[in-house]
Amino acid sequence: MLRAALAESRAEAAGLALRLRSAERQAAAGRALASARLAASDEDDRALGAALGDLSAFAAELEDANAALAQEVAERRAELVAIDAALRESEERVRLAHRHAGAGSWDWNIAEGTMSWSEEYRELLGLERDAEASFPAWMEGIHAEDRAAVERAVRGCQEQAAPDWEVEYRTRHPRRGVLWLSGRGRLQRDAAGAPLRLVGLCIDITARKRAELALRDANENLRREVEREVAAREAAQARLTETLKLEALGRLTGGVAHDFNNLLAVVTAGASLLARAEDPARRARLTASIAAAAERGADLTRRLLTFARRQALRPEAVALGPWLREIGALLSRSLRADLAVEIDAPDDLWPVHADPSEMELAVTNLALNARDAMERAGVLRIAARNVTLDGTEEPEGLRGDFLRLEVSDTGTGMSPEAVARAFEPFFTTKSGGGGGLGLAQVYGFTRQSGGAARVGSRLGHGTCVTLLLPRASSEAAEAARASLSARAGASEAAENTALRVLVVEDDEAVAALVLDMMQHLGHAAVRATGAADALGKLAGGLEADLVFTDVLMPGEMDGLDLARAIERERPGLRVLLTSGYGGAPSRVAAAGLPLLRKPYDLQGLRQALALAVRH
The missing domain is CATH 3.30.450.20 (PAS domain)
Incomplete structure (x- = not known):
């Protein structure tokens, strides 16, 4: 803008100078004309005098105009000098700002x-x-x-x-x-x-960029240091965890060995006495003792697998309100007379998605622990509520709809040290010892079901065990009730039907007992030593109504592979699986096949066969 103003002022000054020179030329011309007229004729003296007067007046006006124009030119020149100085000062400031910036x-x-x-x-x-x-x-x-x-x-x-x-x-x-x-x-x-x-x-911007790069390098170095520190801490934590695992494994091994040695002592001594006993009543007592020991051993294994979350669960939709009222009635009859059982189950409870038998075992374990903690009269309270979790309320970060099941008592309570170890297998606070697997089974059941379990207790103020179990849809609960009713009617009719069964079992002793049990139940049974032998017999024309196979067997094919091969080659032939190992049933549950858990008795085998035929 300053440069434009300066240029404009310079142009105006040039115009004024041009006008001044033009006026001077006009005055000179006038003077020359007057001289010529004076010399030309004396007759025109009067007119010439008048002209000279006019010319003198015009000359005076012209001098005044020249003076004004000279003053205006001087002012314009001073203005131009000031503008030029301001422009140079502005340019210098810009250069100075650029240089310093x-x-x-x-x-x-x-x-x-x-x-x-x-x-x-x-x-x-x-x-x-x-x-x-x-x-x-x-x-x-x-x-x-x-x-x-x-x-x-x-x-x-x-x-x-x-x-x-x-x-x-x-x-x-x-x-x-x-x-x-x-x-x-x-x-x-x-x-x-x-x-x-x-x-x-x-x-x-070199200084800023270098600072940014230095900060980035510092952050990267800090990140590496943090990663190294975290890795070191994780390694230390892993070593500590491994040590704790070995310690827990030692306690677990000792507890299992102790309990199984007691059970085997009953079985061994009972079998020895049974071979020598002739009195029918005594033989019946010994047989009952051996059977009870075997049942306790099976229950011990079941609890261990549940704690390890390796036991196969068969979750289904369960209407929790009616189920709790049935359990409450059962506990009221089976616990001591001085203990009151309270059930708090609102009518609007959601159905729960869980294995009903394992859930019953968990609640029964908690009730027995509560009974033992209440030396005199007390109250066992079982309450259920609907809860929706957002991932921040529980340490496990659970999200969604759950059923909160609380089993509380008015007993002696536990110390903080005991609460911290409550879910450890074979840990017990009971003065008479005890198996120490009750809460372990509860913990394994809830975690395997997709929920959580925790213990709250204070000495002298009782104990409360909280179970979080996932919600099942109402449609699934209704379908489960209808299916249960249909299966009950079908099983009753199927139990009286003689079957042709192909028994696939690689263990000689187990196979002999299974064939005897099948004969006792009125079924015709043929044994195969493995999957390949079973497929060979079926291909050779063996007629069978059902294949009863162990899941884990030596060879390239296990029981599940055999079931899939039968489905391809003999569609419609029913398959019943059995297993005593905790790792296999998760695959069985995914395949949707019926499973009979080992060990089992005649009644369990009868029911499993009947259900498998109707599956």
Whole structure:
């Protein structure tokens, strides 16, 4: 603006000077004309005198005008001097600001293909005063790794409607090395919208970039240090966990050995006495003792597998309200007379998705623990509520709809140390010993069901065990009730039907007992030693109504592989699986096949066969 004003003032001054010279020429012409007329005729003296008077007046006016014009020219010149000084001062301030800010300006005339660099820009890049200022020279000074990005930014600015242009790039200074510059500019277009000029500024941001890189390196070093520290802590935690596992394994092994030795002592001694006893009553007592020991052993194994979360669960939709009322009635009859059983189950309880037999075992274990904790009269309370968890209320981070089942008592309670170890297998606070697997089974059942379990207790204030079990849909509960009723009617009819059974069992002793049990139940049974033998017998024309096979067998095919092969080759032939190992049933549950858990008795085998035929 200052330069434009200065140019305008200079133009006005030139015009005034031109008018002054024109007036002087007109005055000279007038004087010459007057002299000529005076010499031409004496007759015109009077007219000449009048003309001379007019000319004198005009000359006076002209002198006044010249004086005014000279004054105006002087004022204009003073104004121009002031404007020129202000312009030089402004330019100096801009140069000073650029120099101190580490900035330099440039002007690229796109239409003409020329470029100009300010003195500060040349100093910023360490360029000589006579260095060529051009777009190729500018691009050549940019770091090779950043050149493509700058070119894309320039093209994008020319092709897009936005006039502003901004990019960061590196350049190499002859003395200072690599510098980081921030280029910013504005694009001007002509009336047709074509790019005309790109005027911009480059700012030295090397210090900021170096600080950013240093901060990034520091953060990266800190991250590596944290990772090393975390890895070291995790390794230490792993060593501690391994030590605790070995300690727990030692306690577990000792507890299992102790309990099984007691059971085997009953079986061994009972079998020895049974061989020598002739009295029928005594033989019946010994047989009952052996059977009870075997049942306790099976229950012990079942609890261990549940705690390890290896036991196969058969979850289904269970209407919790009616189920709790039935359990409450059962506990009221079986617990001591001085203990009151309270059931708090609202009518709007959701159905729960769980294995009903394992859930019954868990609640029974908790009730027995509560009974033992209440030496005199007390109250056993079982309460259920609907809860919706958002992942923040429980340590396990559970989300969704759950049933909160609380079993509380008014007994002696537990110390904090006992609460911390409550779910450990074979840990017990009972003065008479005890198996120590009750709460372990509860913990394994809830975790395997997709829920959680925890204990709250204080000495002298009783204990409360909370179970969180997932919700089942109402439709699934209704379907489960209908299926249960249908299976009950079908099983009653199927138990009286003689079957042709192919028994697949690799263990000789187990196979002999199973064949005897089948014969006792009235079924015709044929044994196969493995999957290949079974398929061979079926291919050879053996007629069978059902295949009863162990899950785990030596060879390339196990019981599940055999079941799949039978489904392909003999569709419609029923398969009943059996297993005593905890790792196999999870695969069985996924396959949807019926499973009979080992060990089993005649009644269990009868029911399993009947259900398998109707499966």
